[in-house]
Amino acid sequence: MKNLTQDQWKEAVENTEDAVILDVRTEEEFIEGYIPEAKNIDIYKGQEFLDEVNKLDKSKTYYVYCRSGARSAQACALMHQEGFENAYNLMGGITEWDGDIAK
Incomplete structure (x- = not known):
């Protein structure tokens, strides 16, 4: 698992053909706003x-985030244990996200 800054994460998502954005927050948090896709x-x-x-x-390749980066770091670690080689954590989570937010 690798922690990425906001800029690194955005660039990686844009440049990864098979990128999947994974939000590991609760459904209630997700409904309040999430990173598109x-x-x-x-x-x-x-x-x-x-x-x-x-x-x-x-x-x-999975780009994982939560509210602040703690749960997503844990999720990346669990994914790695399950055999996922490419899971990247968004440091600071959606709280520090300065990109688009969908609702």
Whole structure:
């Protein structure tokens, strides 16, 4: 897992053909606003989170975020344990995001 700054993360997402943006916040947080194109899988759901993550294509590159960067760092670590080689954490999370927000 690698932590990326906002600028590194944006550039990587734009330049990665198979990029998947993954929001690991709660559904309630997600509904309040999310980074466009993000898929929401709530890390607080424990085993259900792992079950959903394991349905994802491990060959793709995942850009993971949460509110502040802590849950997404944990999610990246869990994904790595599950065999995902390319999972990147957004440092500062959506709180520090200065890009577009969808609702």
